[in-house]
Amino acid sequence: MCSDRDRMSLYDRRVLPRLLDLVMRQETLAGYRARTVAAAHGDVLEVGIGSGLNLQFYGKAVSHLTGIDPSAELLAMAERRTAGAPCPVVLVQASAEALPLDDHAIDTVVMTWSLCSIPDPAAALAEMRRVLRPGGRLLFVEHGLAPEPSVRKWQNRLTPCWRHVGGGCHLNRKMDDLIRAAGFEIVSLDTGYMTGPRLLTFLYQGSATPGA
Numbered sequence: 001m002c003s004d005r006d007r008m009s010l011y012d013r014r015v016l017p018r019l020l021d022l023v024m025r026q027e028t029l030a031g032y033r034a035r036t037v038a039a040a041h042g043d044v045l046e047v048g049i050g051s052g053l054n055l056q057f058y059g060k061a062v063s064h065l066t067g068i069d070p071s072a073e074l075l076a077m078a079e080r081r082t083a084g085a086p087c088p089v090v091l092v093q094a095s096a097e098a099l100p101l102d103d104h105a106i107d108t109v110v111m112t113w114s115l116c117s118i119p120d121p122a123a124a125l126a127e128m129r130r131v132l133r134p135g136g137r138l139l140f141v142e143h144g145l146a147p148e149p150s151v152r153k154w155q156n157r158l159t160p161c162w163r164h165v166g167g168g169c170h171l172n173r174k175m176d177d178l179i180r181a182a183g184f185e186i187v188s189l190d191t192g193y194m195t196g197p198r199l200l201t202f203l204y205q206g207s208a209t210p211g212a
């Protein structure tokens with residue numbers, strides 16, 4: 001019998017995690033990370049924690065952090081960065097579509113540049129809503145669908161190829177619509193381009209509550 005791990009290509013296991021860490025470490029993302037994570041408090045869940053690049057930005061208001069990611073290789077990199085965190089950190093190999101947490105166990109869900117790569121974003125957001133306490137917050141910064149038809153056209157055209165080399169990344173997800181469709185109420189939202197190629201740099205940054 002062949003396990004899922006056996007079926008993963010050498011690219012997925014060896015190259016992609018190092019590439020993601022390198023790309024996501026770029027200095028231009030640091031300000032977005034700091035601003036997104038700043039309001040995190042209490043029991044925090046970070047969805048798609050990757051190589052742990054947000055860990056240095058959490059403050060003392062965070063009492064416990066659970067980081068989940070399906071990639072064992074990225075979690076191993078994140079483990080090496082837990083020394084910089086201000087609270088106990090537990091890293092779990094899991095998918096956002098099936099969170100290994102009880103209902104209403106979490107005060108803050110943090111998600112940075114992960115929803116683009118999650119195969120079933122609606123299921124993942126439903127899970128985030130399930131685990132958040134009433135009045136809890138989803139804090140996010142994600143790249144996604146741009147407003148200009150000319151950019152959107154290329155985002156739609158390139159996504160089927162791009163996601164094979166980009167770890168499942170979709171260029172064309174309209175993040176605020178996905179978040180609202182899952183039953184969240186958006187509390188704040190900033191959109192706009194950061195520096196870099198337009199196909200990849202239209203950002204949705206904000207916060208949302210689980211709604212009624």
Ligand SMILES: C[S@@+](CC[C@H](N)C(=O)[O-])C[C@H]1O[C@@H](n2cnc3c(N)ncnc32)[C@H](O)[C@@H]1O
Pocket residue numbers: 020024047048049050051052053054068069070071074094095096097111112113114115117118119167168
């Ligand atoms: C572009 S990386 C971003 C990593 C990290 N959030 C950061 O800001 O550096 C996308 C992340 O989404 C994760 N991911 C992909 N599918 C996922 C899923 N089903 N559930 C949770 N995370 C997932 C990847 O393993 C990867 O860590």
